[in-house]
Amino acid sequence: EIVLTQSPATLSLFVGERVTLSCRASQNIDSHLVWYRQKPGQAPSLLVYDASNRATGTPARFSGSGSGTDFTLTISRLEPEDFAVYYCQQRFTWPPTFGGGTKVEIK
């Protein structure tokens, strides 16, 4: 199965800062990658699909990029609601594996 490695595991940042999260796949997955944001006590919420397309309702401060094995999610200016855990998931093949997550916490 395809392994997704997210880095870093944790980031401590201020509101208003720019942040880039990384997700690396163990093999080529083209652009079949999604990003989720998960807030405590909630199910994950889709942010980006097909590596770079914002889901409906995703603010413009979120942008995804990459293809093949290396992907990034950038948040241009952190808002209070962005302090959460972010997961990437590949949908190139079954099983649909997840990365280990990156926690973005308030500094």
Add this chain to the structure above:
Amino acid sequence: QVQLAESGGGVVRPGRSLRLSCAASGFSFREYAMYWVRQAPGKGLEWVALTSYDGSQKYYAGSVKGRFSISRDNSKNTLYLQMNSLTFEDTAVYFCAFWSVYPIDHWGHGTLVTVSS
């Protein structure tokens, strides 16, 4: 409106069994592959099992293979997860979910399974 409602969670002793259900509504259940994803306390998301739209294909994570069984009843719009020989490591919130070509991406609220002696 799409709804996925998990049930069947609870506290269970190690080695015992539990069956989770996920009642689906608001979409054509029989057309979609369905997934169980779990999240241990303070940990990340882990896919557990998946079934094709008609139940003919099933896949399991290595951590549950041989102990868990996924099934579906398309006449009842319900997904199941039979969990046998439970261990402490199976303690988690279990979500049922499905996704397809965007914008299809839906998750239930989850049901908590606690394995405790």
